[in-house]
Amino acid sequence: MTRPIWLFPAALCALAPVLLTADDFPQRAIISRQVQAKFYLPDADRGYYRGTRFDWSGVMPSLEYKGHQYFGQWFERYDPKLHDAIMGPVEEFRTNDAGLGYDEAKAGGTFIRIGVGVVRKPDDKPYEMFHTYDIVNTGQWSVRNGTDWIEFTQRLQDASGYGYVYTKRVSLDSGKPQMVIEHSLQNIGSKTINTTQYNHNFFVIDHQTTGPDVVVEFPFTPQPDRDLKGLAQVSGKDLKYTSTLEKGQSLLAEMKGYGETKTDYDFRIENRRSGAGVRIRGDHPLAKVVFWSIRTVACPEPYIQIEVKPGKREKWKYTYDFYLLPSASGGNPAE
Template sequence: MSCQLKNDHLIVDFAEQGFYQGKRFDWSGFITGVTLRQGNHSFCVPESLVPGLGTGGAGLCNEFGIADPIGYEDAEVGELFPKLGVGLLTRVDDEAYQFHKEYPVIPFQQEVKQEGSSKLCFTVMPEECRGYAVRLEKEIRLEDNRLIVDYKLHNEGSKPISTKEYNHNFLGIDQHGIGPGYTLKFPFELVPEVDEEGSMDSLLFQGSEVNWSGAQDSWFYFRLQGEAQAYHPQGWIWELYNHESQAGVREISTYPVDSIAVWGEKHVISPEIFIKLNVAPGESYSWSRIYEFFTK
Protein backbone atom coordinates (compact mmCIF):
# COMPACT_ATOMS: atom_id res chain seq x y z
CA MET A 1 0.00 0.00 0.00
CA SER A 2 1.41 3.40 -0.99
CA CYS A 3 1.23 6.55 1.15
CA GLN A 4 0.78 10.19 0.32
CA LEU A 5 1.17 13.50 2.14
CA LYS A 6 -0.50 16.69 1.04
CA ASN A 7 -1.31 20.23 2.10
CA ASP A 8 -2.32 23.40 0.26
CA HIS A 9 1.14 23.66 -1.36
CA LEU A 10 2.59 20.18 -1.89
CA ILE A 11 1.65 16.59 -2.75
CA VAL A 12 4.28 13.99 -1.81
CA ASP A 13 4.05 10.37 -2.98
CA PHE A 14 5.83 7.42 -1.36
CA ALA A 15 6.78 4.08 -2.87
CA GLU A 16 4.55 1.12 -2.17
CA GLN A 17 5.96 -1.52 0.14
CA GLY A 18 8.11 -3.80 -2.00
CA PHE A 19 8.65 -1.20 -4.76
CA TYR A 20 12.32 -0.99 -3.84
CA GLN A 21 14.13 -4.14 -2.67
CA GLY A 22 17.69 -3.10 -3.50
CA LYS A 23 20.68 -3.27 -1.19
CA ARG A 24 21.67 0.40 -1.48
CA PHE A 25 19.01 2.92 -0.46
CA ASP A 26 17.07 3.23 2.79
CA TRP A 27 13.76 1.39 2.33
CA SER A 28 11.90 3.70 4.73
CA GLY A 29 10.29 6.93 3.56
CA PHE A 30 11.19 6.31 -0.10
CA ILE A 31 9.77 9.42 -1.83
CA THR A 32 8.93 8.88 -5.52
CA GLY A 33 7.12 12.13 -6.30
CA VAL A 34 6.79 15.75 -5.21
CA THR A 35 4.25 18.09 -6.85
CA LEU A 36 4.11 21.82 -6.20
CA ARG A 37 0.42 22.67 -6.54
CA GLN A 38 1.12 26.23 -7.74
CA GLY A 39 1.78 25.59 -11.43
CA ASN A 40 1.50 21.78 -11.01
CA HIS A 41 5.29 21.37 -11.15
CA SER A 42 6.92 17.96 -10.63
CA PHE A 43 10.45 17.34 -9.34
CA CYS A 44 11.23 13.64 -8.92
CA VAL A 45 12.57 11.27 -11.58
CA PRO A 46 14.01 7.72 -11.56
CA GLU A 47 17.72 7.04 -11.58
CA SER A 48 17.39 5.36 -14.99
CA LEU A 49 14.72 5.74 -17.68
CA VAL A 50 15.49 2.20 -18.86
CA PRO A 51 13.77 -0.43 -16.69
CA GLY A 52 16.24 -2.74 -15.01
CA LEU A 53 19.26 -0.45 -15.35
CA GLY A 54 20.88 1.37 -12.45
CA THR A 55 20.51 0.59 -8.75
CA GLY A 56 16.80 1.36 -8.45
CA GLY A 57 16.94 4.87 -7.02
CA ALA A 58 14.16 7.39 -7.58
CA GLY A 59 13.10 10.76 -6.22
CA LEU A 60 14.30 11.59 -2.71
CA CYS A 61 15.94 8.47 -1.30
CA ASN A 62 18.82 8.39 1.16
CA GLU A 63 21.68 5.99 1.73
CA PHE A 64 23.88 5.11 4.68
CA GLY A 65 27.44 3.98 4.10
CA ILE A 66 27.86 4.26 0.33
CA ALA A 67 31.53 3.39 0.83
CA ASP A 68 31.72 2.31 4.46
CA PRO A 69 28.70 0.35 5.76
CA ILE A 70 29.16 -0.38 9.43
CA GLY A 71 30.63 -3.77 10.24
CA TYR A 72 31.80 -4.63 6.72
CA GLU A 73 35.55 -4.34 7.31
CA ASP A 74 35.54 -6.62 10.34
CA ALA A 75 33.13 -9.16 8.84
CA GLU A 76 34.46 -12.47 7.54
CA VAL A 77 33.28 -13.81 4.18
CA GLY A 78 29.86 -15.35 4.82
CA GLU A 79 29.16 -13.20 7.89
CA LEU A 80 26.42 -10.60 8.20
CA PHE A 81 26.88 -6.83 8.39
CA PRO A 82 24.16 -4.14 8.78
CA LYS A 83 23.28 -1.75 5.95
CA LEU A 84 21.28 0.92 7.80
CA GLY A 85 17.75 1.37 6.50
CA VAL A 86 17.98 -1.87 4.48
CA GLY A 87 18.82 -4.99 6.48
CA LEU A 88 21.53 -7.48 7.36
CA LEU A 89 23.69 -8.14 4.30
CA THR A 90 26.10 -11.03 3.77
CA ARG A 91 29.73 -10.38 2.87
CA VAL A 92 30.34 -12.47 -0.26
CA ASP A 93 34.10 -12.05 -0.88
CA ASP A 94 37.36 -10.43 0.27
CA GLU A 95 36.94 -7.40 -2.00
CA ALA A 96 36.11 -3.87 -0.80
CA TYR A 97 32.44 -3.03 -0.41
CA GLN A 98 30.73 -1.84 -3.61
CA PHE A 99 27.30 -0.19 -3.42
CA HIS A 100 26.22 -1.65 -6.76
CA LYS A 101 27.12 -5.26 -5.90
CA GLU A 102 24.43 -7.77 -5.02
CA TYR A 103 24.62 -8.93 -1.39
CA PRO A 104 22.09 -11.37 0.10
CA VAL A 105 19.83 -9.44 2.48
CA ILE A 106 17.62 -10.12 5.47
CA PRO A 107 15.41 -6.97 5.55
CA PHE A 108 14.94 -5.00 8.74
CA GLN A 109 11.39 -4.85 10.07
CA GLN A 110 9.70 -1.47 9.68
CA GLU A 111 6.68 0.28 11.12
CA VAL A 112 4.78 3.10 9.41
CA LYS A 113 2.36 5.47 11.14
CA GLN A 114 0.46 8.30 9.45
CA GLU A 115 -0.48 11.29 11.60
CA GLY A 116 -2.97 13.32 9.60
CA SER A 117 -2.58 14.25 5.94
CA SER A 118 0.77 16.00 6.28
CA LYS A 119 2.93 13.76 8.51
CA LEU A 120 4.32 10.22 8.27
CA CYS A 121 6.53 8.42 10.80
CA PHE A 122 8.77 5.48 9.90
CA THR A 123 10.68 3.27 12.35
CA VAL A 124 13.32 0.75 11.27
CA MET A 125 13.65 -1.82 14.04
CA PRO A 126 17.06 -2.77 15.47
CA GLU A 127 18.48 -6.21 14.74
CA GLU A 128 21.60 -7.20 16.70
CA CYS A 129 24.53 -8.16 14.48
CA ARG A 130 27.99 -8.76 15.97
CA GLY A 131 27.58 -5.90 18.45
CA TYR A 132 25.81 -3.50 16.06
CA ALA A 133 22.15 -2.60 16.58
CA VAL A 134 20.46 0.58 15.38
CA ARG A 135 16.93 1.94 15.65
CA LEU A 136 16.26 4.47 12.88
CA GLU A 137 13.33 6.88 13.18
CA LYS A 138 12.31 9.05 10.25
CA GLU A 139 9.53 11.65 10.47
CA ILE A 140 8.46 13.27 7.20
CA ARG A 141 6.14 16.27 7.31
CA LEU A 142 4.92 19.23 5.28
CA GLU A 143 4.97 22.86 6.37
CA ASP A 144 3.64 25.20 3.67
CA ASN A 145 5.95 24.72 0.64
CA ARG A 146 8.58 22.87 2.66
CA LEU A 147 9.17 19.13 2.91
CA ILE A 148 10.99 18.27 6.15
CA VAL A 149 12.68 14.94 6.89
CA ASP A 150 13.70 14.50 10.54
CA TYR A 151 16.07 11.60 11.29
CA LYS A 152 16.95 10.10 14.66
CA LEU A 153 19.49 7.30 14.96
CA HIS A 154 19.64 5.34 18.24
CA ASN A 155 22.67 3.14 18.86
CA GLU A 156 21.27 0.20 20.82
CA GLY A 157 24.32 -2.03 20.30
CA SER A 158 27.63 -2.43 22.10
CA LYS A 159 29.82 -1.02 19.29
CA PRO A 160 30.04 2.58 18.06
CA ILE A 161 28.33 3.58 14.82
CA SER A 162 30.59 5.46 12.39
CA THR A 163 29.33 6.06 8.85
CA LYS A 164 28.05 8.71 6.43
CA GLU A 165 24.54 9.50 5.17
CA TYR A 166 23.24 11.52 2.23
CA ASN A 167 20.14 11.91 0.08
CA HIS A 168 20.69 11.14 -3.59
CA ASN A 169 18.04 13.68 -4.75
CA PHE A 170 17.08 12.32 -8.19
CA LEU A 171 15.69 15.57 -9.62
CA GLY A 172 14.34 16.63 -13.00
CA ILE A 173 11.91 19.55 -12.99
CA ASP A 174 8.76 18.93 -15.04
CA GLN A 175 10.60 16.15 -16.89
CA HIS A 176 12.84 18.66 -18.73
CA GLY A 177 16.06 17.11 -20.00
CA ILE A 178 19.29 18.42 -18.50
CA GLY A 179 20.73 21.33 -20.46
CA PRO A 180 20.76 25.15 -20.77
CA GLY A 181 17.38 25.46 -19.05
CA TYR A 182 18.87 24.51 -15.69
CA THR A 183 20.98 26.36 -13.13
CA LEU A 184 22.44 24.61 -10.09
CA LYS A 185 23.68 27.05 -7.47
CA PHE A 186 25.72 26.82 -4.27
CA PRO A 187 26.48 29.68 -1.85
CA PHE A 188 30.25 29.53 -2.39
CA GLU A 189 32.82 29.61 -5.19
CA LEU A 190 32.93 26.26 -6.98
CA VAL A 191 36.18 24.38 -7.43
CA PRO A 192 35.13 20.99 -8.84
CA GLU A 193 37.16 17.81 -8.62
CA VAL A 194 36.52 15.69 -11.70
CA ASP A 195 37.45 12.04 -12.31
CA GLU A 196 36.75 11.90 -16.06
CA GLU A 197 37.10 15.22 -17.87
CA GLY A 198 35.14 14.13 -20.95
CA SER A 199 31.96 13.71 -18.94
CA MET A 200 31.90 17.44 -18.10
CA ASP A 201 32.06 18.98 -21.58
CA SER A 202 28.58 20.56 -21.40
CA LEU A 203 28.94 21.96 -17.88
CA LEU A 204 29.88 25.60 -17.27
CA PHE A 205 31.21 26.59 -13.84
CA GLN A 206 30.67 30.30 -13.23
CA GLY A 207 31.41 31.47 -9.71
CA SER A 208 28.89 29.72 -7.49
CA GLU A 209 26.76 28.37 -10.35
CA VAL A 210 26.69 25.39 -12.69
CA ASN A 211 25.07 25.97 -16.09
CA TRP A 212 24.97 24.01 -19.34
CA SER A 213 26.16 25.02 -22.82
CA GLY A 214 24.05 22.35 -24.50
CA ALA A 215 21.95 19.28 -23.86
CA GLN A 216 23.61 16.78 -21.54
CA ASP A 217 24.20 13.61 -23.57
CA SER A 218 25.92 11.39 -20.97
CA TRP A 219 26.50 11.00 -17.24
CA PHE A 220 28.59 13.43 -15.21
CA TYR A 221 30.03 13.47 -11.69
CA PHE A 222 32.10 15.92 -9.67
CA ARG A 223 32.95 16.65 -6.04
CA LEU A 224 33.17 19.97 -4.21
CA GLN A 225 35.72 20.32 -1.45
CA GLY A 226 36.97 22.96 0.96
CA GLU A 227 33.98 25.33 1.17
CA ALA A 228 31.22 23.01 2.30
CA GLN A 229 30.53 24.95 5.51
CA ALA A 230 30.22 28.32 3.77
CA TYR A 231 26.46 28.04 3.22
CA HIS A 232 25.57 28.76 6.86
CA PRO A 233 25.24 32.58 6.54
CA GLN A 234 22.95 32.15 3.52
CA GLY A 235 20.75 29.54 5.16
CA TRP A 236 20.71 27.14 2.20
CA ILE A 237 23.08 24.55 0.76
CA TRP A 238 22.05 24.25 -2.89
CA GLU A 239 19.34 25.41 -5.28
CA LEU A 240 18.19 23.86 -8.59
CA TYR A 241 16.11 26.04 -10.92
CA ASN A 242 14.59 25.44 -14.35
CA HIS A 243 14.15 28.64 -16.35
CA GLU A 244 11.51 27.23 -18.70
CA SER A 245 9.27 26.05 -15.87
CA GLN A 246 10.24 28.99 -13.64
CA ALA A 247 10.25 26.53 -10.76
CA GLY A 248 12.93 25.25 -8.43
CA VAL A 249 13.90 23.48 -5.23
CA ARG A 250 16.48 24.37 -2.60
CA GLU A 251 17.78 22.58 0.46
CA ILE A 252 17.86 24.85 3.51
CA SER A 253 19.12 22.32 6.09
CA THR A 254 21.63 23.41 8.74
CA TYR A 255 23.40 20.16 9.71
CA PRO A 256 27.24 20.04 9.55
CA VAL A 257 28.19 19.19 5.95
CA ASP A 258 30.98 16.65 5.57
CA SER A 259 31.30 16.69 1.76
CA ILE A 260 29.38 17.47 -1.44
CA ALA A 261 29.11 15.61 -4.76
CA VAL A 262 26.93 16.09 -7.84
CA TRP A 263 25.91 13.26 -10.18
CA GLY A 264 23.70 13.47 -13.23
CA GLU A 265 22.54 12.02 -16.51
CA LYS A 266 20.54 13.21 -19.52
CA HIS A 267 17.35 13.47 -17.45
CA VAL A 268 18.49 13.89 -13.83
CA ILE A 269 20.59 16.09 -11.55
CA SER A 270 21.54 14.88 -8.07
CA PRO A 271 23.17 17.23 -5.54
CA GLU A 272 24.46 14.90 -2.80
CA ILE A 273 25.17 16.45 0.61
CA PHE A 274 26.93 14.12 3.06
CA ILE A 275 26.80 14.16 6.85
CA LYS A 276 29.22 12.18 9.02
CA LEU A 277 27.70 10.16 11.85
CA ASN A 278 29.52 9.01 14.97
CA VAL A 279 27.20 7.62 17.62
CA ALA A 280 28.47 5.86 20.75
CA PRO A 281 26.62 2.89 22.31
CA GLY A 282 23.55 4.05 24.20
CA GLU A 283 23.52 7.46 22.50
CA SER A 284 21.34 9.01 19.78
CA TYR A 285 21.87 11.58 17.05
CA SER A 286 19.30 13.71 15.20
CA TRP A 287 19.46 15.76 12.01
CA SER A 288 17.03 17.13 9.43
CA ARG A 289 16.81 17.78 5.71
CA ILE A 290 14.55 20.64 4.66
CA TYR A 291 13.48 21.07 1.04
CA GLU A 292 11.75 24.23 -0.17
CA PHE A 293 9.86 24.11 -3.49
CA PHE A 294 9.09 27.40 -5.22
CA THR A 295 8.12 29.27 -8.38
CA LYS A 296 9.29 32.66 -9.59
Protein backbone atom coordinates in the same frame (compact mmCIF):
# COMPACT_ATOMS: atom_id res chain seq x y z
CA MET B 1 -3.18 7.77 -15.61
CA THR B 2 -1.24 4.90 -14.03
CA ARG B 3 2.07 4.29 -15.77
CA PRO B 4 2.90 0.60 -16.40
CA ILE B 5 6.28 -0.70 -15.27
CA TRP B 6 8.06 -3.47 -17.11
CA LEU B 7 9.75 -5.80 -14.64
CA PHE B 8 12.35 -8.32 -15.81
CA PRO B 9 13.12 -10.76 -12.98
CA ALA B 10 16.20 -12.84 -13.80
CA ALA B 11 14.30 -16.11 -13.64
CA LEU B 12 11.72 -14.92 -16.15
CA CYS B 13 13.88 -13.06 -18.66
CA ALA B 14 13.86 -15.98 -21.06
CA LEU B 15 10.08 -16.14 -20.98
CA ALA B 16 8.23 -12.83 -20.93
CA PRO B 17 8.19 -9.55 -19.02
CA VAL B 18 5.81 -9.08 -16.11
CA LEU B 19 3.68 -5.98 -16.48
CA LEU B 20 3.20 -4.12 -13.21
CA THR B 21 1.52 -0.82 -12.45
CA ALA B 22 2.37 1.69 -9.75
CA ASP B 23 -0.69 0.53 -7.82
CA ASP B 24 0.92 -2.88 -7.26
CA PHE B 25 3.37 -1.45 -4.71
CA PRO B 26 2.50 -0.59 -1.08
CA GLN B 27 2.17 3.19 -0.94
CA ARG B 28 0.75 6.19 0.87
CA ALA B 29 0.32 9.88 0.10
CA ILE B 30 0.48 13.10 2.09
CA ILE B 31 -0.84 16.52 1.18
CA SER B 32 -0.77 20.12 2.38
CA ARG B 33 -2.44 23.20 0.96
CA GLN B 34 0.27 23.58 -1.67
CA VAL B 35 2.30 20.37 -1.94
CA GLN B 36 1.36 16.74 -2.44
CA ALA B 37 3.71 13.76 -2.31
CA LYS B 38 3.44 10.01 -2.78
CA PHE B 39 5.63 7.36 -1.13
CA TYR B 40 6.43 3.74 -1.82
CA LEU B 41 6.71 1.85 1.47
CA PRO B 42 9.43 -0.49 2.74
CA ASP B 43 8.36 -4.08 2.10
CA ALA B 44 10.70 -7.06 1.73
CA ASP B 45 8.24 -8.92 -0.50
CA ARG B 46 6.29 -6.28 -2.43
CA GLY B 47 8.24 -3.05 -2.05
CA TYR B 48 9.14 -0.97 -5.09
CA TYR B 49 12.79 -0.83 -3.98
CA ARG B 50 14.48 -3.90 -2.53
CA GLY B 51 18.11 -3.14 -3.25
CA THR B 52 20.89 -2.81 -0.68
CA ARG B 53 22.36 0.55 -1.63
CA PHE B 54 19.70 3.02 -0.52
CA ASP B 55 17.69 3.36 2.68
CA TRP B 56 14.25 1.85 1.98
CA SER B 57 12.30 4.68 3.61
CA GLY B 58 11.19 7.85 1.85
CA VAL B 59 11.06 6.53 -1.73
CA MET B 60 9.08 9.27 -3.47
CA PRO B 61 7.78 8.70 -7.01
CA SER B 62 5.98 12.03 -7.06
CA LEU B 63 6.04 15.47 -5.46
CA GLU B 64 3.95 18.21 -7.00
CA TYR B 65 3.81 21.94 -6.29
CA LYS B 66 1.54 24.23 -8.32
CA GLY B 67 1.50 21.84 -11.25
CA HIS B 68 5.27 21.33 -11.26
CA GLN B 69 6.67 17.85 -10.73
CA TYR B 70 9.97 17.49 -8.85
CA PHE B 71 10.51 13.73 -8.56
CA GLY B 72 9.69 10.76 -10.74
CA GLN B 73 11.12 7.95 -12.83
CA TRP B 74 14.43 8.95 -14.43
CA PHE B 75 15.71 5.49 -15.48
CA GLU B 76 14.69 3.16 -18.30
CA ARG B 77 15.26 -0.28 -16.81
CA TYR B 78 13.44 -1.30 -13.65
CA ASP B 79 14.04 -4.19 -11.29
CA PRO B 80 13.21 -3.97 -7.56
CA LYS B 81 16.73 -5.15 -6.72
CA LEU B 82 18.58 -2.84 -9.10
CA HIS B 83 20.78 -0.57 -6.97
CA ASP B 84 19.47 2.73 -8.36
CA ALA B 85 15.92 1.89 -9.50
CA ILE B 86 14.61 4.43 -7.02
CA MET B 87 13.10 7.92 -6.99
CA GLY B 88 12.95 11.01 -4.83
CA PRO B 89 15.16 12.52 -2.13
CA VAL B 90 16.48 9.11 -1.11
CA GLU B 91 19.45 8.50 1.13
CA GLU B 92 22.39 6.17 1.66
CA PHE B 93 24.51 5.49 4.75
CA ARG B 94 28.19 4.68 4.15
CA THR B 95 30.91 3.58 6.57
CA ASN B 96 34.35 3.55 4.93
CA ASP B 97 32.48 3.62 1.62
CA ALA B 98 30.76 0.36 2.59
CA GLY B 99 28.47 -0.65 5.46
CA LEU B 100 28.75 -1.05 9.21
CA GLY B 101 31.07 -3.95 9.99
CA TYR B 102 32.02 -4.71 6.38
CA ASP B 103 35.77 -4.52 6.98
CA GLU B 104 35.56 -6.79 10.04
CA ALA B 105 33.20 -9.35 8.49
CA LYS B 106 34.66 -12.52 7.02
CA ALA B 107 33.58 -13.98 3.69
CA GLY B 108 30.19 -15.56 4.28
CA GLY B 109 29.59 -13.35 7.30
CA THR B 110 27.30 -10.36 7.55
CA PHE B 111 27.40 -6.58 7.82
CA ILE B 112 24.83 -3.80 8.25
CA ARG B 113 23.25 -1.41 5.78
CA ILE B 114 21.30 1.17 7.79
CA GLY B 115 17.80 1.52 6.38
CA VAL B 116 18.10 -1.89 4.69
CA GLY B 117 19.17 -4.49 7.26
CA VAL B 118 21.71 -7.27 7.79
CA VAL B 119 23.28 -8.36 4.49
CA ARG B 120 25.65 -11.14 3.48
CA LYS B 121 29.30 -10.51 2.58
CA PRO B 122 29.91 -13.08 -0.17
CA ASP B 123 33.70 -12.86 -0.40
CA ASP B 124 36.75 -10.83 0.60
CA LYS B 125 36.55 -8.42 -2.32
CA PRO B 126 36.16 -4.67 -1.66
CA TYR B 127 32.59 -3.46 -1.17
CA GLU B 128 30.80 -2.84 -4.46
CA MET B 129 28.49 0.16 -4.25
CA PHE B 130 26.38 -0.88 -7.24
CA HIS B 131 26.06 -4.54 -6.27
CA THR B 132 22.91 -5.84 -4.58
CA TYR B 133 23.82 -8.15 -1.72
CA ASP B 134 21.71 -10.93 -0.24
CA ILE B 135 19.60 -9.66 2.66
CA VAL B 136 19.59 -11.82 5.78
CA ASN B 137 17.38 -9.72 8.06
CA THR B 138 15.45 -6.52 7.32
CA GLY B 139 14.67 -5.84 10.97
CA GLN B 140 11.23 -4.60 11.97
CA TRP B 141 9.69 -1.81 9.89
CA SER B 142 6.67 0.26 10.88
CA VAL B 143 4.97 3.14 9.08
CA ARG B 144 2.42 5.63 10.35
CA ASN B 145 1.10 8.81 8.82
CA GLY B 146 -1.32 11.70 9.04
CA THR B 147 -2.69 14.01 6.37
CA ASP B 148 0.54 15.97 5.89
CA TRP B 149 3.22 13.72 7.39
CA ILE B 150 4.56 10.19 7.26
CA GLU B 151 6.99 8.43 9.59
CA PHE B 152 9.10 5.33 8.93
CA THR B 153 10.85 3.37 11.70
CA GLN B 154 13.26 0.46 11.41
CA ARG B 155 14.49 -1.44 14.46
CA LEU B 156 17.47 -3.75 14.03
CA GLN B 157 19.50 -5.70 16.59
CA ASP B 158 22.37 -7.88 15.39
CA ALA B 159 24.72 -10.39 17.03
CA SER B 160 27.67 -8.38 15.70
CA GLY B 161 27.04 -5.77 18.38
CA TYR B 162 25.43 -3.24 16.05
CA GLY B 163 21.87 -2.24 16.77
CA TYR B 164 19.73 0.81 16.12
CA VAL B 165 16.30 2.34 15.91
CA TYR B 166 16.17 4.53 12.82
CA THR B 167 13.27 6.92 12.26
CA LYS B 168 12.59 9.17 9.28
CA ARG B 169 9.69 11.62 9.37
CA VAL B 170 8.69 13.56 6.25
CA SER B 171 6.29 16.44 6.83
CA LEU B 172 4.72 19.18 4.73
CA ASP B 173 4.25 22.65 6.18
CA SER B 174 0.61 23.72 6.36
CA GLY B 175 1.29 27.34 5.47
CA LYS B 176 4.05 27.31 2.88
CA PRO B 177 5.49 25.04 0.16
CA GLN B 178 8.03 23.36 2.40
CA MET B 179 8.99 19.76 3.13
CA VAL B 180 11.13 18.72 6.10
CA ILE B 181 12.87 15.35 6.40
CA GLU B 182 13.72 14.67 10.05
CA HIS B 183 15.95 11.78 11.12
CA SER B 184 16.64 10.06 14.41
CA LEU B 185 19.25 7.32 14.87
CA GLN B 186 19.30 5.67 18.29
CA ASN B 187 22.14 3.27 19.05
CA ILE B 188 20.78 0.23 20.93
CA GLY B 189 23.86 -1.90 20.30
CA SER B 190 27.24 -2.20 22.00
CA LYS B 191 29.33 -0.71 19.17
CA THR B 192 29.63 2.93 18.12
CA ILE B 193 27.90 3.77 14.83
CA ASN B 194 30.17 5.91 12.68
CA THR B 195 28.80 6.68 9.24
CA THR B 196 28.17 9.29 6.62
CA GLN B 197 24.75 9.87 5.11
CA TYR B 198 23.94 11.65 1.89
CA ASN B 199 20.76 12.46 0.03
CA HIS B 200 20.95 11.63 -3.67
CA ASN B 201 18.19 14.13 -4.62
CA PHE B 202 17.00 12.58 -7.89
CA PHE B 203 15.45 15.77 -9.29
CA VAL B 204 13.55 15.47 -12.56
CA ILE B 205 11.94 18.90 -12.50
CA ASP B 206 9.00 18.77 -14.90
CA HIS B 207 10.67 15.82 -16.70
CA GLN B 208 12.68 18.16 -18.91
CA THR B 209 16.10 17.18 -20.19
CA THR B 210 19.22 18.33 -18.37
CA GLY B 211 20.86 21.27 -20.14
CA PRO B 212 21.33 25.05 -20.07
CA ASP B 213 17.87 25.57 -18.54
CA VAL B 214 18.99 23.71 -15.39
CA VAL B 215 21.12 25.74 -12.96
CA VAL B 216 22.54 24.58 -9.64
CA GLU B 217 23.40 27.28 -7.09
CA PHE B 218 25.97 26.61 -4.36
CA PRO B 219 26.50 28.75 -1.23
CA PHE B 220 30.24 28.62 -1.94
CA THR B 221 32.33 28.72 -5.10
CA PRO B 222 32.36 25.06 -6.17
CA GLN B 223 35.70 23.59 -7.15
CA PRO B 224 35.21 20.40 -9.21
CA ASP B 225 37.78 17.69 -8.55
CA ARG B 226 37.87 16.73 -12.23
CA ASP B 227 37.32 18.03 -15.73
CA LEU B 228 33.66 18.69 -16.53
CA LYS B 229 34.29 17.48 -20.11
CA GLY B 230 32.88 20.66 -21.62
CA LEU B 231 29.38 19.68 -20.51
CA ALA B 232 29.12 22.33 -17.80
CA GLN B 233 31.07 25.17 -16.26
CA VAL B 234 31.28 26.97 -12.94
CA SER B 235 30.18 30.60 -13.10
CA GLY B 236 30.65 32.29 -9.73
CA LYS B 237 28.71 30.08 -7.33
CA ASP B 238 26.59 28.47 -10.06
CA LEU B 239 27.01 25.30 -12.07
CA LYS B 240 25.66 25.84 -15.58
CA TYR B 241 25.38 23.41 -18.47
CA THR B 242 26.87 24.41 -21.80
CA SER B 243 24.58 22.13 -23.81
CA THR B 244 21.80 19.60 -23.40
CA LEU B 245 23.11 16.24 -22.27
CA GLU B 246 22.68 13.47 -24.79
CA LYS B 247 21.79 9.89 -23.96
CA GLY B 248 24.93 8.21 -22.63
CA GLN B 249 26.54 11.44 -21.42
CA SER B 250 27.03 12.01 -17.71
CA LEU B 251 28.54 14.62 -15.43
CA LEU B 252 30.18 13.55 -12.17
CA ALA B 253 32.39 15.57 -9.83
CA GLU B 254 33.13 16.01 -6.17
CA MET B 255 32.77 19.68 -5.31
CA LYS B 256 35.29 21.27 -2.95
CA GLY B 257 35.23 24.77 -1.50
CA TYR B 258 32.75 24.43 1.37
CA GLY B 259 33.44 25.46 4.96
CA GLU B 260 33.04 23.80 8.34
CA THR B 261 29.64 25.18 9.34
CA LYS B 262 26.09 24.19 8.46
CA THR B 263 25.57 27.44 6.52
CA ASP B 264 27.21 25.80 3.50
CA TYR B 265 24.53 23.11 3.42
CA ASP B 266 22.30 25.37 1.32
CA PHE B 267 21.73 24.54 -2.35
CA ARG B 268 19.27 25.48 -5.05
CA ILE B 269 18.41 23.74 -8.28
CA GLU B 270 16.22 25.51 -10.80
CA ASN B 271 14.67 24.73 -14.14
CA ARG B 272 14.59 28.18 -15.69
CA ARG B 273 12.55 27.02 -18.64
CA SER B 274 9.64 25.61 -16.64
CA GLY B 275 10.08 28.18 -13.87
CA ALA B 276 10.34 25.79 -10.91
CA GLY B 277 13.03 25.67 -8.25
CA VAL B 278 13.87 24.19 -4.88
CA ARG B 279 16.14 25.24 -2.03
CA ILE B 280 17.73 22.49 0.12
CA ARG B 281 19.19 23.16 3.57
CA GLY B 282 20.67 20.92 6.25
CA ASP B 283 21.37 21.47 9.94
CA HIS B 284 24.79 19.74 9.96
CA PRO B 285 28.10 20.79 8.35
CA LEU B 286 29.01 19.21 5.04
CA ALA B 287 31.38 16.25 5.02
CA LYS B 288 31.46 15.96 1.23
CA VAL B 289 29.53 17.15 -1.84
CA VAL B 290 29.10 15.18 -5.06
CA PHE B 291 27.21 16.30 -8.14
CA TRP B 292 25.97 13.81 -10.73
CA SER B 293 23.65 14.13 -13.68
CA ILE B 294 22.59 12.48 -16.90
CA ARG B 295 20.08 13.55 -19.54
CA THR B 296 17.04 12.77 -17.37
CA VAL B 297 18.10 13.79 -13.85
CA ALA B 298 20.31 16.26 -11.95
CA CYS B 299 21.50 15.42 -8.44
CA PRO B 300 23.29 17.54 -5.84
CA GLU B 301 24.44 14.98 -3.24
CA PRO B 302 25.46 16.56 0.10
CA TYR B 303 27.05 14.29 2.75
CA ILE B 304 27.11 14.71 6.52
CA GLN B 305 29.05 12.83 9.21
CA ILE B 306 27.18 10.99 11.97
CA GLU B 307 28.54 9.34 15.10
CA VAL B 308 26.30 7.68 17.67
CA LYS B 309 27.77 6.02 20.74
CA PRO B 310 25.97 3.12 22.47
CA GLY B 311 22.90 4.33 24.33
CA LYS B 312 22.89 7.69 22.53
CA ARG B 313 20.74 9.22 19.80
CA GLU B 314 21.61 11.57 16.96
CA LYS B 315 19.10 13.79 15.14
CA TRP B 316 19.35 15.79 11.91
CA LYS B 317 17.05 17.26 9.30
CA TYR B 318 16.89 18.55 5.74
CA THR B 319 14.52 21.32 4.64
CA TYR B 320 13.18 21.68 1.08
CA ASP B 321 11.53 24.95 0.01
CA PHE B 322 9.75 24.75 -3.34
CA TYR B 323 9.21 27.91 -5.35
CA LEU B 324 8.44 29.40 -8.73
CA LEU B 325 10.88 31.75 -10.41
CA PRO B 326 9.79 35.41 -10.60
CA SER B 327 9.02 35.13 -14.31
CA ALA B 328 6.64 32.27 -13.55
CA SER B 329 5.16 33.45 -10.25
CA GLY B 330 5.48 37.20 -10.10
CA GLY B 331 7.17 36.74 -6.73
CA ASN B 332 10.56 35.97 -5.24
CA PRO B 333 12.31 32.64 -4.71
CA ALA B 334 12.39 31.17 -1.19
CA GLU B 335 14.25 33.43 1.20
